[in-house]
Amino acid sequence: MNEAQVLAPSTRPASPTGAVRWCVDHVIDGLERSSARRFTVLSPIDERPIAEVAAGQAPDVDAAVDAARRAFPAWAALGPQGRAPLLNAFAQRVRSCLDELAATETLDNGSLLAANRARMVPRAAENIAYFARHALTLHKDVGSTPETIDEVLYDPAGVVGIIVPWNAPIMLSTWRLGPALAGGNTVVLKPAEWAPLTSGLLARLALEAGIPPGVFNVVQGLGETAGAALASHPGLARLAFTGSVETARLVGRAAAANIVPCSFELGGKSPLIVFEDADLDDAVKVAVQQYANAGQVCLAGTRLLVAAPIARRFAQRFQELASSLVVGDPRELGCQVGPLITRQHLERVEGFVERARLAGARCLIGGYRHEAGPLHFAPTLMTDVEQDMEIVQNEVFGPVLTLQTFDSEEHAIELANGTRYGLAASVFSTDPERCGRVSSRLVAGTVWVNCFYVRNLAAPFGGSRHSGVGREGGEFSFDFYCDVKTVQTRRAPG
Numbered sequence: 001m002n003e004a005q006v007l008a009p010s011t012r013p014a015s016p017t018g019a020v021r022w023c024v025d026h027v028i029d030g031l032e033r034s035s036a037r038r039f040t041v042l043s044p045i046d047e048r049p050i051a052e053v054a055a056g057q058a059p060d061v062d063a064a065v066d067a068a069r070r071a072f073p074a075w076a077a078l079g080p081q082g083r084a085p086l087l088n089a090f091a092q093r094v095r096s097c098l099d100e101l102a103a104t105e106t107l108d109n110g111s112l113l114a115a116n117r118a119r120m121v122p123r124a125a126e127n128i129a130y131f132a133r134h135a136l137t138l139h140k141d142v143g144s145t146p147e148t149i150d151e152v153l154y155d156p157a158g159v160v161g162i163i164v165p166w167n168a169p170i171m172l173s174t175w176r177l178g179p180a181l182a183g184g185n186t187v188v189l190k191p192a193e194w195a196p197l198t199s200g201l202l203a204r205l206a207l208e209a210g211i212p213p214g215v216f217n218v219v220q221g222l223g224e225t226a227g228a229a230l231a232s233h234p235g236l237a238r239l240a241f242t243g244s245v246e247t248a249r250l251v252g253r254a255a256a257a258n259i260v261p262c263s264f265e266l267g268g269k270s271p272l273i274v275f276e277d278a279d280l281d282d283a284v285k286v287a288v289q290q291y292a293n294a295g296q297v298c299l300a301g302t303r304l305l306v307a308a309p310i311a312r313r314f315a316q317r318f319q320e321l322a323s324s325l326v327v328g329d330p331r332e333l334g335c336q337v338g339p340l341i342t343r344q345h346l347e348r349v350e351g352f353v354e355r356a357r358l359a360g361a362r363c364l365i366g367g368y369r370h371e372a373g374p375l376h377f378a379p380t381l382m383t384d385v386e387q388d389m390e391i392v393q394n395e396v397f398g399p400v401l402t403l404q405t406f407d408s409e410e411h412a413i414e415l416a417n418g419t420r421y422g423l424a425a426s427v428f429s430t431d432p433e434r435c436g437r438v439s440s441r442l443v444a445g446t447v448w449v450n451c452f453y454v455r456n457l458a459a460p461f462g463g464s465r466h467s468g469v470g471r472e473g474g475e476f477s478f479d480f481y482c483d484v485k486t487v488q489t490r491r492a493p494g
């Protein structure tokens, strides 16, 4: 998206259920504020325009950071006990607005309505409630010395900037928002321009729950303007960025000028390793699940690494199961694979597949646009790929998997670790010792053994190598969002 697509202001439409009015402007200091410039949001379902959203510029970001800075002392002074009831009320508002949030997210980014209702919106509420609870119990026991009593305090840090992508906005923004607010900070959120609509609703729900104006602000807009202005703002105490490696380089450089600590959750090219002793049905089922959200999932196990002796059987079963996937309208209950986010992204995904074909890869299934809609791409599995091919090395962020075989445990680990990424990995084997050995040698922030996408909010989450910087989850989140302080008090003599 670029400035040429910035349009004139227009009306504010209602959510798909008609029950709430969307918020298509910024939310700054508790008020909805318009911008002269707007950009048009198209639904990936049919490419129809669904909203014209405020295109924030640097002065809007300044106003939001200023509001957050003014709201900070009172919010911080409430302490975890004072903030918890307000955050719980916020989480409850999110739960009670499930229909509107889920339907808006689906229309906005093409994700499955059923998944948004069953998982994403409930998880958004839990992201807020969990960290509010956790903040009540924050402590770190570093052990006192014979001379001093040592305490570790988690002080609120200030204004936190949050920048999120379009593939799961409600879940990803609350994953950062929850601990940032629970830790006593105030927030300026910049959603992605390709899927901005649930963010404004969230800000309004927070206000309805009694969270004071200015504590949670939203600035809408394009990455290169609003995003860049937020990343380079000297008023931030922290910056939490979720997105691509390429943007992270720009964001990191901008934040470094102000010595603002960053947490980066970035792309992935995760391996899914299937050993010859694995429960094959289980492994195939999980492998086919990697097409969830049309493959637009950072954690997706897009590189299937299968032991050579079972590769033919695996591929056959995979093909059978994948051919039964329902590709279609994400609003329909039975749909399993929806559209890609934009035409530009569809062409990008297509380009990866075409270049892989030219380099000698073969599509065992898929490899073409799907007739279900203008932005649908068929679930694709590419074989005959080499480790150094672009399709194996780079994140496609679409419904495109590759299949490689390995001859030994050592070979599997070498292939698995052989990219610049390190977000997640899955291992399928019925041998617990092998699972332990392999897990310990994989370069990944999360390893799932005989399972996939199990998330425990207390566990650290993040990426190694180019998949990210830092870990969040449980206490790890507060290590980032708070100023951790040691207080050492000399013991009274005698």
Ligand code: NAD
Binding pocket: 163, 164, 165, 166, 167, 172, 190, 191, 192, 193, 221, 222, 223, 224, 226, 227, 228, 229, 231, 242, 243, 244, 245, 246, 247, 248, 250, 251, 264, 265, 266, 267, 268, 297, 298, 299, 395, 397, 423, 463, 467, 468
């Ligand atoms: P992106 O990097 O293009 O954009 C992410 C956000 O950054 C958007 O809000 C965008 O407006 C903003 N932005 C763009 N340019 C900017 C700039 N110069 N300064 C500041 N902000 C700017 O990523 P995307 O296409 O929206 O999302 C897809 C990527 O996100 C994939 O690589 C995916 O793997 C990754 N992702 C990672 C995780 C994780 O937890 N590790 C989760 C979801 C998505």
